Amino acid sequence: MTWFRALFRSTVGLKWLMGTSGLVLSGFVVVHMFGNLQIYLGPDAINAYAESLRKMPLLLWAARIVLLAAFLLHVLSAVRITQLNRAARPTPYELWSPQVTTYAARTMFMGGVILAGFIVYHLAHFTFGLTHPDHFKLHDAKGRHDVYAMVVLGFRQPLVSLSYLLAMVPLLLHLQHGVSSFFQTFGLNHPRYNRIIRALGPIVSLIVFLGNCSIPLAVLAGLIPYPVVGK
Numbered sequence: 092m093t094w095f096r097a098l099f100r101s102t103v104g105l106k107w108l109m110g111t112s113g114l115v116l117s118g119f120v121v122v123h124m125f126g127n128l129q130i131y132l133g134p135d136a137i138n139a140y141a142e143s144l145r146k147m148p149l150l151l152w153a154a155r156i157v158l159l160a161a162f163l164l165h166v167l168s169a170v171r172i173t174q175l176n177r178a179a180r181p182t183p184y185e186l187w188s189p190q191v192t193t194y195a196a197r198t199m200f201m202g203g204v205i206l207a208g209f210i211v212y213h214l215a216h217f218t219f220g221l222t223h224p225d226h227f228k229l230h231d232a233k234g235r236h237d238v239y240a241m242v243v244l245g246f247r248q249p250l251v252s253l254s255y256l257l258a259m260v261p262l263l264l265h266l267q268h269g270v271s272s273f274f275q276t277f278g279l280n281h282p283r284y285n286r287i288i289r290a291l292g293p294i295v296s297l298i299v300f301l302g303n304c305s306i307p308l309a310v311l312a313g314l315i316p317y318p319v320v321g322k
Contacts, residue, residue, distance in 0.1 A: 102175055109168035110276040113269045115161040119154075120266070121295065124302045127242075130315060134239035138231050141238040166207065173200055199268060202261035209258035216245060243310050243317060252307035259300050266296035 129137040144151055212222070220227025226244045229237040246252045271292030274280045280288055309315045 102172065105168045105172050105175075106276050108164050109172065110273045112161040112165040112168065114273055115157065116165060117266060117270055117295070119158055120262070120299055124299050127306060128302055130239060130242055130306060131309075134231060134237070137239050137242075138233075138235045138237060142235045145236070162210075166203070169200060169203055198261070198264055202265050205261045206258065206265060209254075212254065213258075216251075217241065242306070243315055246307040246310035247317070249311065252311055255307050256304055259303050262303075263296045263300040266299060267292045270295050 126140060127137075129140050215221040216223065223241075223245055226241045229240045229244075231237040231240070246255070269292065271289055274288045274291075306315070
């Protein structure tokens with residue numbers, strides 16, 4: 092554990108932890124989005140997808156543990172880096188006029204705080220069924236947990252959809268900066284590929300943003316039809 096403690100005492104080590112954990116979380120966000128997009132294929136597709144995950148408890152819980160560890164490391168690293176930066180400059184600038192950093196980079200910490208709160212709500216909504224327990228108890232005609240109905244019934248409520256849409260803005264900014272900066276953190280940037288690396292963050296973040304936002308918007312517009320609720 093000595094090397095692990097050493098990482099938390101070094102800015103470089105903290106950035107390495109933050110980059111690694113961020114890569115894990117970013118990969119999950121992309122995979123999660125593609126899984127959710129199966130709602131466009133209809134109730135049977137997304138309910139079968141959810142059921143297949145439920146039937147692999149070891150894999151599912153292993154993934155949850157890895158994601159939880161990555162999330163905690165990401166948060167702790169961000170907090171520690173912020174503390175070190177503030178300690179290095181206890182007196183703030185009289186006139187702060189950033190010339191190099193982007194808006195996405197400057198809002199990483201606050202955006203992360205908003206995303207942490209959203210994750211808690213998202214888990215309470217779709218994973219634990221705490222916010223809408225009546226939706227969480229629904230089953231389709233095959234006796235499977237009716238994820239399709241749960242999603243549509245949830246997003247038919249404008250305030251719920253609005254909360255998800257607003258949360259996608261800090262996620263967009265977080266991915267936009269984080270994905271591209273990962274290569275710089277690990278020294279993987281190269282003049283020949285820097286243009287591609289700089290474009291990777293905005294491209295990935297935009298795909299995730301549009302994919303995630305499309306679902307509540309499609310529900311509100313009636314493009315994803317109201318489900319026939321099972322038992």
